[in-house]
Amino acid sequence: MIEVQHAPSIPNPPSIPSNAPSIAHELAGKSDACSGCANQEIWTGSCAPPHSLRMNDIKRKILVLSGKGGVGKSTFTAQLGWAFAADEHKQTGIMDVDICGPSIPTILGLTREEIHSSASGWSPVYVQDNLCAMSVGFMLPSSHDAIMWRGPKKNGLIAQFLKDVDWGSLDYLVIDTPQAQSGIDGAVLITTPQEVALQDVRREIDFCRKVGIRIIGLVENMAGFVCPGCKNTSQIFKPSTGGAKRLAEEMNIELLGSVPLDPRIGKSADYGVSFMDEYPDSPATTAYLDIIDRISAILDQK
């Protein structure tokens, strides 16, 4: 059962004219050199439209972004959710719209859960009294099957997802996805210290500025590793170009903090338990808490 759908056929392109503007340029598809080119329409199409969220009753909506994968975005999202929920008077929700690899159910220990629908929409799954989560992972047929959908089908599911989840009233909603854009209070960017990750964050900052999302700040993950044997710190991912600190200065955004690599973070994520609750003494926990305090403070300033 090959599910590869055929894309609407686009006429075969002739070579790009040599004086055509760069594909990332604002003139892409619009300059004189492009007129008559079969590809012109592709470049002039607009960006994905922001989905409208059914989130009127949510006080603060925070987006967690990372240019590169595997830098700890979902782990940070979960920690942020747990940290907000530490205040028992606050209601917090976590939303994960990663269709190809939803990690939030695993990290929150909710892999076996299914969502329930009621007259008012899909109900999120509760981790504890005041912390709930909604992930595309809950709706996918099997965790082993690949989801092979093209953009429009994915966008359709995401739009429905954003529209139909009944969040109720929340103090915080932490969103692990770039697709939601409207009414966002701010974005936290996650990176690791190497240049290859920082390059992708630069693109993400550019994206935020293009679509007008306020950037709360930058978090540097996996910054240094403390050997459990000799207690010395070494840099697994060397900040060859100055790390997140230099990037933050360069792009004029705030560096919220650096979290050292602790092997127990990944292990906690695999077992679906809160790292900060399990290991309150880890330097990584201290770093997380400082960062989360700073995020709350920035959000409250507004």
Added chain:
Amino acid sequence: MTIPIFDSPIARRLKDVKNIVIVLAGKGGVGKSSVSTQLALTLHNTQNARVGILDIDLTGPSIPRMLGLDGSEVHQSAEGWVPVYADGTERRLACMSVGFLLKRRGDSVVWRGPKKNAMIRQFLSDVRWGALDYLIIDTPPGTSDEHLSLMEHLAPLHSRLSSIIVTTPQAVALADAMKCLSFTRNVNLPVIGLIENMSGYVCPCCGEISNVFSTGGGEAMAMRENLRFLGALPVDTELVTLLDNEETPAMDEGQSVVPDGVPPSPETGQFPLLNRYKQTPSFTLFQAMVEKVLPALPVS
């Protein structure tokens, strides 16, 4: 000479490419690009082979940085786009990436499916690779538009396709690697084997091995799924530094350092990146993997 069943611009363009190896990973940041780069370097070294590396990660292209080609530009010729050669005048390691087409390294690409599809088709049909022994294709994480487009466009060349799946040992990465495997089965793409990356970290002070991202999960998955296990690569800080911090100076905006797409290699005919890669601990491990890969390729 066999006559291709489907004659398409892509099939014509890639008719002299013997093997096409697609590097896949379900999860991001597990080291796909680093594996693709190492595969290209090792093949270039051990085989005296002609290697091409195509980076179709449109939203986060890392290959230019890893090969020290940041800021290089792609040139047009009558026969198509000229790839950037990482080994200077030897011209046995050709590279193409969307990164070369962006004006600044901070530019973002916010594209929807049809644009991505068009870009991938152009990369496959318009790049003047010439004759290659291996074309390595580095893909973005997941199984999405890019992967579907790639499989569709390469369908006429199916007999020369194979893939390598990269994972790290954590449960979250393994779950995504399973999805990747399910994708290859759905589209009937042969899998050469599985690589477990970031499998342990050796403390530079005391030599103690820490399993930063756990260990052994990749091998267990390979056993369970009846896949060839190509090997485990520990975190190698020398490699991270080498691939992250290339000779090419970080470019300031608007300042062109690299003239005419040729990397600034002072000694012509030498390939400093390869020489330095051969000194890293990863090289020996990777060579052993490549020895397992070669007999498994569809075209020898």
